[in-house]
Amino acid sequence: MFAVIWEIDLCGLSVYTIRKNFKYPVTFTDEIGTMKKIFFAFIIFFCVSKIFAQSQFSGDLQVNSEFYQPDSVIGATGTPHYDNLKSGLDVWLQLNYQNPSAGLEAGLRLDIFNNSNLHDPGVPYTDQGIGKWYIAKTLNAFKITGGYIYEQFGSGLVYRSYEERPLGIDNALFGLELEYNINENWNIKALAGQQKNLFDSYNPVLKGVNINGFIPFSDSSIIKIAPGASFLNRTIDEDNMNLIAAAINNYDLEDRFVPKYNMYAGSVYNTLTIKNISWYIEYAMKTHEAIKNASGNLIDTDGNVIYTTLAYSQKGFGITGQFRKANNWVLRTSPNELLLDGIMNYLPALTKQNSLRLTARYQDVAQELGETAYQFNVTYTPKKGYTITANYSDAVSADNIQLWREAYIDLEIRKSKYKLLVGAQYVLYNQKILEAHPLDTTITPITPFTEFTYKFDKKKSLRIELQYQNNDGDYGSWIYGLAEFNIAPKWSFTASDMYNFDPLKTDKALHFPLIAAVYTQKANRFSLSYVKQLEGIVCTGGVCRFEPAFSGLKFQIISTF
Numbered sequence: 001m002f003a004v005i006w007e008i009d010l011c012g013l014s015v016y017t018i019r020k021n022f023k024y025p026v027t028f029t030d031e032i033g034t035m036k037k038i039f040f041a042f043i044i045f046f047c048v049s050k051i052f053a054q055s056q057f058s059g060d061l062q063v064n065s066e067f068y069q070p071d072s073v074i075g076a077t078g079t080p081h082y083d084n085l086k087s088g089l090d091v092w093l094q095l096n097y098q099n100p101s102a103g104l105e106a107g108l109r110l111d112i113f114n115n116s117n118l119h120d121p122g123v124p125y126t127d128q129g130i131g132k133w134y135i136a137k138t139l140n141a142f143k144i145t146g147g148y149i150y151e152q153f154g155s156g157l158v159y160r161s162y163e164e165r166p167l168g169i170d171n172a173l174f175g176l177e178l179e180y181n182i183n184e185n186w187n188i189k190a191l192a193g194q195q196k197n198l199f200d201s202y203n204p205v206l207k208g209v210n211i212n213g214f215i216p217f218s219d220s221s222i223i224k225i226a227p228g229a230s231f232l233n234r235t236i237d238e239d240n241m242n243l244i245a246a247a248i249n250n251y252d253l254e255d256r257f258v259p260k261y262n263m264y265a266g267s268v269y270n271t272l273t274i275k276n277i278s279w280y281i282e283y284a285m286k287t288h289e290a291i292k293n294a295s296g297n298l299i300d301t302d303g304n305v306i307y308t309t310l311a312y313s314q315k316g317f318g319i320t321g322q323f324r325k326a327n328n329w330v331l332r333t334s335p336n337e338l339l340l341d342g343i344m345n346y347l348p349a350l351t352k353q354n355s356l357r358l359t360a361r362y363q364d365v366a367q368e369l370g371e372t373a374y375q376f377n378v379t380y381t382p383k384k385g386y387t388i389t390a391n392y393s394d395a396v397s398a399d400n401i402q403l404w405r406e407a408y409i410d411l412e413i414r415k416s417k418y419k420l421l422v423g424a425q426y427v428l429y430n431q432k433i434l435e436a437h438p439l440d441t442t443i444t445p446i447t448p449f450t451e452f453t454y455k456f457d458k459k460k461s462l463r464i465e466l467q468y469q470n471n472d473g474d475y476g477s478w479i480y481g482l483a484e485f486n487i488a489p490k491w492s493f494t495a496s497d498m499y500n501f502d503p504l505k506t507d508k509a510l511h512f513p514l515i516a517a518v519y520t521q522k523a524n525r526f527s528l529s530y531v532k533q534l535e536g537i538v539c540t541g542g543v544c545r546f547e548p549a550f551s552g553l554k555f556q557i558i559s560t561f
Contacts, residue, residue, distance in 0.1 A: 054102070059095040062165070063557040066117065066550075074510055075535055076551035079122045081115065088124070089114040092131065092165070103138035107147075111199075119168040119198065121548050129199045132172060143179040148172040151191060153210040153230035154269040156346030157284045157305055158331070161195070166540045169340055172196040173206060186213035195333050195344065202333040202342055203237035224273040230284075232265045232331075234344070240334040244290050247298055257300040263289040265331065281308040284329075291330040294369060298335060303328035305347075316381040322350050323374040327398065330368050340545055348543060350375045352391040352408055354425070357480050357498060358447050358467040359408070362429045363539040370398025387412045389423075402442070403430045410449075421451040431474065435537060435546070443473035459488045465496075475510070475534070476500045482514075492518040498534070510534075525558040 066089075070082040081088060091112035098105045111131030115124040134147030150172055152160040163170045175193015182188060188211040194201040212228030236244070236259075244259045267284035285304040293299050305326040312319050326347065333342035349364040350373040366373070375393035382388070388411050395404040410423025425447045431437040449467040456462070465482040482496035498512040516529035533550040 054099055056098040056100075057096070058098075059093070059561050061094075061557065061559040061561075062090075062092045063555075064090040064118075065555045067553040067555075068550075069552040071532065071549075071551035074512065074532060074551060075549040076532070079548070080124050081117055081122075085115045085124055087115060088117045090116050090118050090165075094132075104136070106133075106135040108133045118165075121546075125198075127199055131170070131199065141181040145177040145179070146175075148174055148196060149177045149191060149193070151177065151189070151210075152346070153208065153232070154212075154228055154267055154282050154284075155280070155307060157282055157307060157329075158230045158265050158267045159206075159208050159210075159232050159344055160346035161344075162346065164540055164543060167340065167538070167543055167545055169343075169543065170196060170198075171343060174201050175206075182213075185215070186211070195342065197341075202337070203239060204333045205235045205237075206232065206333075206344065207235075208232040222275055224271075226271040226273075227269070229268045230266060232344070234263045234265075234331075234333065236261050236263075236334050240336055243336050244298065244334070248290075251297070255297070257290075259290040259298075259300070260288060263287055276312055276314050278311045279308070280310075282306070286329075286331070290335050291328060291332075292335050301328045303330065305329040318379045320377045321374070322376075324350055325372045326366070326368060327370055328368075340543070346543075349373070349404075349539075350395070351393045351404065351406060352377065353539075354408075356449055356451070356465065356467060357482070357496075358469045358478055359425045359449060360539070361447075361469065361478075361536065362427050362443075362445065363537055363544055364393070364395055364404040364406075364429075365434050365537065365539075365544045367395075367397060367403065367433075371403070372396050372398075373404075385414045387414075397433065401430065401433065402428065403433055404428065417455050419451075419453040422449070424448040441473055443471060445469050445471040461486045461488075477502050490520050492516075492520075494518075494529075523560040525556075527554075527556045529554045 065087065066081075067087045068076075068081045068085070070077045076082065089112065091110070093110040094107065095109075096105070096107045108130065109132040110128070112128040113119075113125050114128075115126055117124065119125050132148040134145060134149065136143060136145040150161050150163065152162070161171050161173045163172070172195075173191060173193045174196055175191060177189060177191040179187065179189045188209070190207075190209045192205070192207040194203065194205060208231060210228065210230040212226065215225040215227065217223040217225060241259065241261060248256050248259065263286060265284065265286035267282055269280070269282035272279045283304070283306045286302060288300055288302045290298045290300055291303075303326075305324065307322075307324040309320065309322045311321075329347065331343070331345040333344060337343075347366045347368055349366045351364045352375070354360040354363075364373075373393070373395035375391065377391045378389070380388045389409070391406070391408040393404065393406045396402055405426075405428035407426045408423065410421055413420045427443075427445050427447075429443050429445070431441045431443055432439065447467060447469040449465070451463065451465045453461060453463040463482075463484040463486070465480070467478075467480040469478040469480075471477050478498060478500050480496065480498040482494065484492065484494045486492045494514065494516040496514045499509050501509050512532040512534050514529060514531050516527060518525065518527040520526075531550060531552065531554055533547070535547060535549040537544050538547040
């Protein structure tokens with residue numbers, strides 16, 4: 001005679017065990033306990049196998065290595081990399097795990113920097129470790145995430161934690177984030193922690209909440225409204241506060257003030273869509289806190305910023321206008337951090353993101369202490385294969401000093417065998433303010449350009465760029481030429497040169513050549529290049545920093561799996 005004596009539910013399966021009926025109760029400590037332990041071990045192994053069978057693993061590898069060759073003519077000399085170290089290495093190895101059925105995801109990234117020139121150009125940095133990890137669990141409408149978190153409130157005016165590797169930016173929040181879907185239209189997020197600083201973290205504590213949603217309008221798809229609001233609190237630690245207080249105590253009595261530990265910032269935003277028109281607007285403000293003014297002195301002030309964008313599009317035509325006015329909109333972990341360190345938000349310049357070498361030579365840099373900026377972009381396709389793009393942007397400082405102006409236009413012609421791009425750019429660039437240049441200089445380069453791509457067949461193509469920049473300041477005028485031959489899907493070969501000729505900054509024309517080869521094998525990309533790079537402002541995603549001159553070899557591996 002047999003009877004069921006226990007039942008368990010593991011991995012969604014009901015499991016029964018049976019044995020002969022005994023006159024006394026059966027427990028886990030009876031004479032067949034060993035058999036039960038073996039049986040449970042089998043069940044656990046089965047569960048783990050089942051979980052991993054439903055799992056999805058992915059990842060990526062990026063390796064950037066530089067080999068330095070001194071060149072005193074272009075200023076690529078005099079740093080430890082050129083004098084002694086001769087090379088530098090940056091590595092990121094990321095592994096991602098997802099199990100949708102279990103609502104589980106996790107990620108781990110190994111960062112390696114060996115004599116790196118990335119974070120503080122000219123100053124070698126060596127360290128390695130876990131640069132990022134996180135684990136997240138979704139429970140119906142509720143999600144819990146712990147570890148290093150990347151998040152954005154609204155357009156990023158109040159808070160944005162993000163990574164921009166080319167500029168050495170990685171300001172993830174190390175802490176906890178809770179997310180709850182109130183219903184199908186509304187979502188709320190709350191987070192708390194400290195901002196990442198390489199393999200450490202800044203001491204001040206951040207806490208924030210963001211809510212956004214969608215409001216159906218009279219059951220009509222013509223009008224759509226998507227509002228939102230955000231709140232941020234930053235609390236300064238004792239060590240940073242002591243530094244702030246010590247600096248203030250050295251000021252004259254009339255310039256002294258009592259610094260506050262807590263800063264509160266918030267914003268409201270909304271996207272309104274009516275047929276082909278989309279309008280986004282966001283207003284943000286913050287309470288009084290200690291920030292550094294243009295002279296580097298601490299002042300006690302509040303801040304505000306308004307940002308809006310209006311776009312209209314239809315077949316063959318689109319126009320977008322953007323406007324932003326910022327006033328003392330400095331958001332950092334503390335005023336003791338400079339340049340790109342400790343930035344808690346995202347304030348990109350309102351300018352066209354140019355990709356050609358000379359048109360991208362000068363870029364506007366958003367002025368967080370005070371700026372009024374706007375831009376318009378128009379795209380028009382009069383007929384198939386022909387597209388005209390025009391852009392105009394302008395920025396002035398809080399005291400009405402012209403910082404930037406750009407006028408840009410191009411025509412793109414696309415045919416079955418070739419593509420032709422011709423255009424021109426005019427820029428007014430206040431070098432004294434945007435680069436903290438020692439001389440009171442404003443330059444006005446004019447840059448005509450053309451780009452031509454010809455397809456020999458389905459695999460082979462040739463792309464040629466020609467650019468000329470007329471400039472009576474800075475380094476003088478430039479000519480740039482590039483030829484790129486592609487053999488899809490594996491090979492790409494590039495050769496280019498950029499040189500100045502009038503007026504000369506040195507006794508002879510400066511050449512900045514590039515020779516590169518790229519090999520792609522499925523999800524793996526290998527590139528090797530010989531580069532001479534001009535010093536100047538380098539921008540990625542609207543965020544800019546100064547880069548010194550470079551001379552030498554660069555090798556890169558990008559792999560996804």
